[in-house]
Amino acid sequence: MASDVPVATLQEPAGRSGKRFKVVRQLFRNRLSVLGLFIVLLVIVAALFAPYVAPYPEDAGPKVHFDRALQPPSAAHWFGTDDVGRDIFSRSVFGSRLALQFAVVVLGIALTIGIPLGLVAGYWSGSTLSTLILRVTDVFLAVPPLALALAVTVAFKPSLTTAMVAISFTWWPWFTRLIYGETLKLRTEPYIEAARALGQNPMIINFKHILPNIISPIIVKATLDVSFVILLGSSLSFLGVGAQEPTPDWGAMVARGRLYLPFEWWVSTMPGFAIFITVVGFNFLGDGLRDALDVWDQ
């Protein structure tokens, strides 16, 4: 049939059968990404079942047992105990819950704002609205995220929610920029032009045809960003503008442990180690996904 050729070139890349399977196989071929996936699953399980995993679940709150304060790591207390006798391992397990929640909320907000703005800026590139969006992201990107987030917290009482709001506030422009760039590349693809020529609603073109085809870089960035957001969140808590006592936040726990250095080293060391392991897991996984999905650095 004569119509075969144009139809074939108008085929959207997304939704090709067998692609998903290839990605999974590729991901499992890399040992580091398998390790990353394993760590990530472990952290998710710890977070979901924290009350069952933690040997002393009541220690996640404002409990005190002065009789067993500042004990070094042992069989009963794997990570030792803190200055009021709470089990640091149990608190670290509950900390995974906070960290994941934190990352999901922040990235959820950042994507909700970042995706539509990025699509609009890319699809109608050159329009006043697009220019306005890009200029606004320029302002946000002019300051590194930690510095901007820190400045934002000045307007609020220190709390976990404050840290979340502050980081979401600084994070969306990075997604907007990424999606803008990807949309710009796709805008002139034949299958988009065709949809436009057929008089398709731009909203549908954007969300049904463009978005599914730029989802790979978004997934890779979001996975890697989980680790950055967890690092940033714990940094804010460490600096005292994020989660407060008795919240079992990793960063806040490290900060509190500083008072007992260098002799009671485990109070700071163990929660920091939890941050490190979690972030490594998401980094390995994100890195593997980048290779498997064949996404290149911008």
Next chain:
Amino acid sequence: MNTWQYVARRLVQLVPTLFGLLILIFAIARIMPGDPVRLALGPEATQEQVEAFRRELGLDQPLWRQFVSYVSGLAKGDFGTSIRTFRSVGQDMKDTLAATLELVIAALVIAVVLGIPVGILTAIYRDSWVDNLARAVAISGVALPRFWVGIMLQVSVAAGLGIFPIIGRDGGEVPNTVTGFYTVDALLQGDLGLFGSALRYLILPAFTLALPTAAQLARLTRASMIEALRQQYVLVHRAYGIRRSRIAWHFALRNSLTSVLTLLGLTFGALIENAVLVEVVFSWPGISAYGAAAVLAKDFNAVVGVTLVIGVAFLLANLIVDLLYGVLDPRVRYG
């Protein structure tokens, strides 16, 4: 267009971004629900004293008028008064900026010296065990929380082995200020003992700041070197029998330098950003630690000032990188 016109144009382009940043930070800092004046004066202050101080700071004025007077102050180099130190924010920042720059530059040097050679080596020996090991180490290195690395080094190297001081920037004796960098000033003074002491205080914080960045730099250098080694001319050189390592060091490296340069811009930004964590851990008297203390004290003039200074440093670093492109890569024309 010549270079200077290009520089001028880029500088002019920074103005709207900076102005937007100013509006943004100012709006955030002034809509805070807490009462900074009450916080600064303490619970003992009477209502009249609070009102008087509020008037003195101009906080009784409408927001737009506060902004106008802040901007006209800025134009004269006046960043307002800190409600925490009761000094001029400009003076406070001037006193702390050099400490941060010394730390960041030292960290940049360490990150480059560690990161770039590792990136090049892993690209040359791609997929060997060296590469795999270095990759695993580099990806883990990026995951290190800096505040935690600092504490670990304090416990092990500083307190445990006693080689380096745990916190601070000087042992009580400070060189005469020329550049504000203690190490450089001590050298200018010809005082080697003082130089050694300044260096001992500098090393741990600088290393802490540099470590995750060095890891990141190694990863990115590897990627750009691999890209450069894929080019056709590399094949031609290989066909002539030139050794792989020689091609890498002599030809591919120069060609990947421009992307490494971009990385340096990013690196500088990451270092400025994260200096705050290192400064707090090591009680390093820099501008970021000053900013963090200001945030906790709701000292908005200081917060706005520090954020602006960091923003300017960040934007200037990117500008310098852009300009260096033209020097390193003649294909890049200013336009």
